[in-house]
Amino acid sequence: MASNTGETIRNVALGGHSGSGKTMLAEAMLFKGGELSRLGKVSDGTTASDFDLDEKEGRKSFYSALLHTTWKSRDINILDTPGSADFIGQVYGALSVVELALITVNAAAGIEVGTRKAWELVKQQGCACMFVITRMDAENARFDEVVSALQETFGPACTPLMLPVGSGGNFRGVVNLLHPGEVPDTMQESVETQRGVLMESLISGDDALLERYLEGETISSAELERVFTPVLVERTVIPILCCAAEQMDPHQHTRESRP
Numbered sequence: 001m002a003s004n005t006g007e008t009i010r011n012v013a014l015g016g017h018s019g020s021g022k023t024m025l026a027e028a029m030l031f032k033g034g035e036l037s038r039l040g041k042v043s044d045g046t047t048a049s050d051f052d053l054d055e056k057e058g059r060k061s062f063y064s065a066l067l068h069t070t071w072k073s074r075d076i077n078i079l080d081t082p083g084s085a086d087f088i089g090q091v092y093g094a095l096s097v098v099e100l101a102l103i104t105v106n107a108a109a110g111i112e113v114g115t116r117k118a119w120e121l122v123k124q125q126g127c128a129c130m131f132v133i134t135r136m137d138a139e140n141a142r143f144d145e146v147v148s149a150l151q152e153t154f155g156p157a158c159t160p161l162m163l164p165v166g167s168g169g170n171f172r173g174v175v176n177l178l179h180p181g182e183v184p185d186t187m188q189e190s191v192e193t194q195r196g197v198l199m200e201s202l203i204s205g206d207d208a209l210l211e212r213y214l215e216g217e218t219i220s221s222a223e224l225e226r227v228f229t230p231v232l233v234e235r236t237v238i239p240i241l242c243c244a245a246e247q248m249d250p251h252q253h254t255r256e257s258r259p
């Protein structure tokens with residue numbers, strides 16, 4: 001662990017419908033953080049989170065698992081909760097001790113009963129929230145439709161923070177709208193539009209920044225990051241992320257390469 005002072009600790013719970021990819025996402029986070037040298041799979045019973053024999057055999061989580069990784073000098077505690085309604089008590093427990101909930105939504109199935117339940121509990125417990133659209137590599141993944149459904153169901157505060165590059169068998173990764181980096185030619189326009197939407201949502205509560213933005217001034221990524229945490233805590237912006245945790249690049253882990 002990099003440090004044990006409270007300031008560096010971030011507590012995150014994964015919630016959402018059973019089978020929406022929480023455990024696999026947790027596995028990818030541990031792998032990316034350098035805690036694991038190899039990416040396990042739920043279907044093989046080899047993930048760090050589903051360590052109980054019943055979970056390995058059942059190919060699903062029965063208990064909340066507490067996991068840990070480090071990222072950019074932060075100690076990240078991850079609580080991977082079970083999605084089955086039978087174990088809902090464990091989700092209550094997890095959400096009552098974290099600052100942030102990541103609600104996973106299957107890119108092919110969209111919003112399910114467990115998605116709504118997780119959202120209700122997030123509101124009850126008052127923690128910050130992000131949606132993660134998972135399984136973007138599945139043939140019938142439909143990012144845009146799921147984003148629209150999230151906005152219709154949970155409100156316009158739901159805003160993409162990432163856009164997928166490709167989908168299904170052509171999924172190649174994501175563009176982070178806060179730090180777009182290299183953008184494929186075919187996505188220049190959509191990235192620009194969605195970055196504008198995200199910026200307006202982020203700065204709408206900061207009059208000075210909003211005024212500068214509307215006057216055409218460039219708002220730096222550092223300034224956007226400064227307003228990111230407060231809007232997240234107030235849930236005036238609910239960022240939408242996406243991933244294909246099973247398709248993690250095996251060369252992307254290692255502690256040495258971590259910032």
Ligand SMILES: Nc1nc2c(ncn2[C@@H]2O[C@H](COP(=O)(O)OP(=O)(O)OP(=O)(O)O)[C@@H](O)[C@H]2O)c(=O)[nH]1
Nearest residue numbers: 018019020021022023024060061083135244245246
């Ligand atoms: N194609 C694909 N399949 C995935 C991905 N992530 C998870 N899956 C599959 O989806 C199934 C469910 O994944 P889990 O991570 O166990 O889902 P969960 O949300 O933890 O499910 P519960 O523990 O029952 O709540 C498994 O068979 C995974 O292999 C992904 O990125 N791509």
Ligand SMILES: [Mg+2]
Nearest residue numbers: 022023060061
């Ligand atoms: Mg699980």
